[in-house]
Amino acid sequence: MIVTPDGALGASLLPAFWVAALALFVLAAAVACVPRVSALSPTLSTAGSVCALALGCGLLLSGVSLTASGSHVLGLATISVRYDGLSAVFLAAFGLSAAAASLSVVGERPRSRPEGAAFPLFLASIVLVLGANAAFSFLLAWESMTLLSAFLVVGLRPTRAVVSAGNVYLAMTHVATAAILVAFALLAASSGGALDFVAWHAAAPGLAPVTRDVILVLVSAGFLTKAGAMPFHVWLPRAHPAAPSHVSAVMSGVMIKTGIYGLIRVIVDIMGGGPDGLGLLILGVGAVSAVMGVLYALMQHDMKRLLAFHSIENIGIILIGLGTALLLQARGATDLAALALAAAMFHSVNHAAFKSLLFLGAGAVVHATGLHDLNHLGGLGRKMPATMLVFGVGAAAISGLPPLNGFASEWLTFQGLFGAAGSGAVEPLARFGAAAAVGALALTTALAVACFVKATGVTFLGLPRSAAAAAASETTPPARFAMGFLAAVCVVLGLAAGPVASALLTVARSTMHAGAATATATVPAVTSTPGSGQAATYAALTVGLLVAAAIAVVAAASRRRTTARRVDTWTCGIAPKPAFQYTATSYAKPIQLFFRRILVPEREVHVEYVPGTRFPSSIRYRSEITLLLEERVLKPAHGLSLQAADFARKLQAGAIQLYIAYIVLAVLALLLWAR
């Protein structure tokens, strides 16, 4: 049973899109189980994802919302959805990422048939999560998403490491879900047992402060875990690299965003903002996640692990935006809050685009060489130029370079921070916090540039560092097309930053239940503090065209008739070897030294000499950084808990007399209690 509130133009199509998307995903899953036609599955899920994309864009353009509900179990609706603007934004992001990911494996054979079937269902579960508007259907979709993604990570024939990665992932997300469940139950309890979000929003103002804070803490912990923000990130860099690349693309591009979506949905939409402290808290979490995420990413030389840590970084940037929004919303600066919230959404969409692109690129490289380790790659640009081009676009976008989309959203985030730091509504300490976050964000973007110069350069430029890299070949046409699509999206979203941002601003305002814009809070033309000074603006399209023009002019001018003379690379006069090049590890070395206090590197050099001489026959160098949280906190805590469990097991000591004593004592205690 489906209804759309007002039949705006084209809105009548939207239900069809929704049904089609889900149906196609289910069909794709079914098809994947049938040996003869299983090759059709990726095509079908691509179609489904495109439907989801269309649905998201349609909802955004028409401004209507889509409601639907499905079968019941124990009187609880398994499907009860309402797609509003917020859902639409994330749905569109999902559509981009999922379509490309599904397309990239057209013609590939999945690791196993169950996994081939699980992928479309995983996509369907995300669609349902993004729309659910009642506690049960949300958690049902949420947990299905968790389980399916965990299965996709682990697969049918995992190695021991992958199994443990899957366990860590499942454990953390499941406990996090328990927190969310309790928070939802509290909301239900304080709204007379109602389980739907609308009733909760209605009851939210009446919440006792303590209850509200408990709820906020629980949902924050729960959703931040799914989002992979520090210090809840431990599962992420283990799980994402283990999955096949197209799965990692969706997990990293969209699934962790459902955590962000949940935060916005519950805190901003349902609860109408948190207490004064919450914004700063989220802001701090975001800043830490951003800086530490990119630092750890720089230290990785496994391509997919590097990208996984970058997901933590980008979640951090999104959280900086969200934190700013909450900070300002709690202090009544609605216009700026909406701006910051729009920034967070914008970066979520952008990250979905370029992170999926990069993961698909990494997948193409792994597919071509079978290598994960950057230190064995190199010179792939000559073998796979298309991949290099799109990967470069993705790298530039994620590094936040104008005029691409990453820069646009980071620009908005910066504006939000400037606004918060300058706003009179905010007390000085919080303003200083925002100002400090500006520094953190700047550091993050600069480190991201370093990291992606390293990733791109070491992989695609220079000489191949291994035979496998030398023998690489370009990836399949569908994969190339998928990556090209995402690269185009990165460019378009960057150049169309203005309209996109203003659309998101509308969504943000409606999500915050704020009226129409009062000040000139439209983009491009954002006043950091309305009234004073001149609008700080970023005219993406014109700047982009200007840059392009300048580049074109210079390039044309400096082009010569005569072709260049080819010579060997200068290596002080001896024949160049691949071993002369900087590796990924050595490239990141200066930064490792600069930040050695935080990264705590351990180096180990092992030299073997030619017998009898002082001439080294082989030198092996290994450098590992210490993940402080894991090493110094979590591992000891784990050990302690196991010891505690062992101690508790002494209760069951085996002597029947002891057991009788338990019973007697319990009875006596009961009798005393009942007196």
Place this chain on the structure above:
Amino acid sequence: MNDWVVGVLLLAPIIGGLIAWPLHGRLVEFVAIAAFCVAASAGLGLATAVPGAGRVTAFHGGVSIDALGAYVLGLTVIVAALALWASPRYIRHELAAGDLRPGDEGHYYALFLWFVATLIAVPLVDNLGLLWVAIEATTVVSALLVGINRSPDAIEAAWKYLILGTIGVGFALFATLLAYASSVHVLGESSDALNWTRLMSIAPHLNPNLLRLSFIFALAGYGTKVGLVPFHTWLPDAHSQAPSPVSALLSGVSLIAALYALIRFHLVAMAGLGSSFSSTLLVVFGLLSMAVALPFMIRQEDLKRLLAYSSVEHMGLLAMGIGFGGPLALLGVALHIGLHAITKATLFLSAGELAQQYGSRRLSAIRGTFRAAPVAGGALGGGLLMLGGLPPSGMFVTEFAIVVGGITRGYWWAAALAALLLACCFVALAVHGSRIVWGHAGPVEAARGIDGAMALRLAAPLLVVAALGLWTPGPLAAALDSIRAILGATGV
């Protein structure tokens, strides 16, 4: 008419057992299955008659089955059917391996049938005294089953089960006496002074002191059979040492039977004392059970003990849910009872398969079932996921209902802790399960022949549990509703 059905229902297994006792080989299997089929048809007939009539009585009210009783009866029949279906394969292997002596199979099937008979009797009788007799009888018979293979461990487990069970249920007798005393004050000496229906009708007039004491002793007594901490100590021993089909019956049904008795007392106490007293106790002991079961699940070396402790955990959850009250939680409890029974039975059956194939129950030995034992291993893994309450398991729904119901009823801390403990217990199960399925297998006995019957027997129940997580069929929904009404969600 009903008298006859009930008579057949109870006598068929007893007589079948008597016939089976001296027999050997295929014949005894045939006898057992035949006798059980008769009883099962009678039992299902009765159970299905209840929803229409609301209450089926026989023997002048001596037997009186309401929706709750019918539910427990139906579950007993279903789980017993699964266990009996799995028995021949299991017992033959035991005989071949020399763990059972030739001739024991006759005793096994006889005792099995008698155990089923006692279990069936529990939900039938209306008289709390006879209810106690039936529960005690289950202890005696199942104690013989637990120790049927004469290994020292089995004897130890059976011995502890017998002694602790008798002492515990002794307290239950005490509770019954007190209830009787209180009702005799009101009714005077009459044969139906212990009938639950009568007690409920006169509950408000009962002496509150007696009632309070009575519930306390019922909690201790039937709590022992339910496996609530700290009365649970016999449970992991007995459930792990018994032959796997019997473990399935013990964990699947006999716990529920005892819980059924406890519920009866709880309802009387609620009717007489108001909800707070007994509910609080149930919540406290339920929480305690979940909390104590966790460490034993985290560090566990024995597969069947792992499952047994998970039973303790789930019984704790059910006790809590009953204590919470309220429509949502009780609906969850009603469904959870059935889902847990079916899932746990299946898990024990698959665990038995694995234990026999690997020649050990040690978790460190049972590894890499993905290759060595795809069906049983898959069933175990899937069952553990179902038990952990991940969708599409029906237990996701029930656990959601119980936790949310609890918090909406104001039991914030208890329900929140329960949610946390549930998650942690799932983590423990998942870690063990992943090692079982994918761990590095040691030297494995050549994979036993996968017979289709086994695959069906292990897969079908799990599929049912999964299906019930997505959709509740109309009749079942109606039945659950009436059970909830009985459990006292009326008017909430």
Place this chain on the structure above:
Amino acid sequence: MTFTAVDAARLLDACSTSIVLIGVLIAGTRSIGRAIWLVAAQAILLSAAVAGVGLATGSNHLLLGSLVTLSSRGIVVPLALGHILRGSPVRQERNPYLGPRLSLIAAIAIVFVAFMAVDSAALGGSLGPVSAPRALPASVAEVLTGLLIAMTRRKGLSIVVGLLVFENGLALTAFSLTYGMPFLVELGATFDLLMVVAVVGVYTRRMLTVCGSLSTDQLRNLRG
């Protein structure tokens, strides 16, 4: 002469107190054989009390009940246990967790506590003509004594003896509270008790064959 309610009450009180005393003696003895016969004596006193109440109230099912009690608890069960005992090498409780003297003292303490703590008035007073104020506290003391024995002994049989003392306590409660239960329940309970003893017999024989003794120290392998 007629046997009045007052006489019945006096009889019930006397029997119950002496049952408790016997229970204390059981707690204090090392010899398992003696313990078994003391339990039998308890049962006989119990049935006597029941018979008395039955005569006083003129209810037949109480008389029947006393017969059942006498035959089952007083004769069959002790004989069975004696048979098992003859089969086992050890007849003494060598080193219990709580020595005879200490457990004797403990039992006495329990009795005092029970008599001070429990007053039948709180439980709605005694009903009917026969009012025996000591019966209920005595039964509680008896129950606890049984549990004490079961908790502090090492030998399997001694634990069973404790169990029986416990059961006698329950029976005494039944009679002192409500003149017993409905007859059907009575029969069922007795039957269960007999079954329990039978199963105990089975398992003690197996224990002897497998473990070689009845000491529960061998029965401590199942842990954790």
Place this chain on the structure above:
Amino acid sequence: MSAIEPTTTVFLAVLQLAAFVLFAPFLTATIRRTKALLQSRRGPGLLQPYRDLAKWWGKLPLESNVSGPVARYAPAFVLGAILTAALLVPLATSRTPLVSWGDLLVVVGLFAAARFALALAAMDAGSAFGGMGSSRDVAISALAEPGLVLALAGAAIAAGSSDLGAISAFGIGRGLDLLDPAHLLAAAAFGIVIIAETGHHPVDNPDTHLELTMIHEGMLLEASGRSLATLVFASELKLAVLAAIFSAAFFPFGAATELAPGPIALGLVLGFVKMLVIGQALALLDASVARARILTLPDLLGLASVLALAGLGIQVLLP
């Protein structure tokens, strides 16, 4: 802000572009000259940079047979980005030629883009020195970036807008009140950042020819002909633009507030003068300070961030 008529915009843009393009090499020349004099050498003439550029422009390029399109097209990206940036900063006037096209973040972003392209190009030839220069350059810029943004953020927050024109206008408006501690701390931070970004002592040696000590030069090692000319010119231009930003944000006095020939001319001259002063300071630094070990750079650049943050603290916490 008065309405902007296209003719003015075009005029100012062309004027500013010409000014930067023509003046940037001269700025470098003055730095070299002063440095030489301080080292008691005569040093090259003030037109030498122009001659160098012309010479390289005419040369037949050598390309490594490893390198490919990246190395070939990167120089255009670098110069293009910096030229665009040059149009987004106020020079002669207190407004940017292209009003409301982009603010200081856009300029910073364009610099980052140039860095990205250059650092990538340096790795194309598979040369050890290219990789080394690239690695060190991105590392140092990463350390400098927070200082850069925070220093400007201080000014932006004070001015209530991150638009460089607005910042400069606001500064002029405040007159000498502008020179409060917060402002000066930010200025100091920005100064340090300029040193790092333009590769002067103690961070880098702009005219070393020993491969192992090169950072910026190391990245240009494989470049030749027009590529080399483009890249060198880009770096000279970058210095000029940074100097312009510095004066616009921290010492905006003298920039034309109304669009009339006289003030504009004056503002242009004053802008040149400020740049030269900054250049002389850098030359002084080159001559007086030794180049620091790379391990000690975090202290220097961290100092920039700390100064900027301290400035912000003063500005926000105790107004």
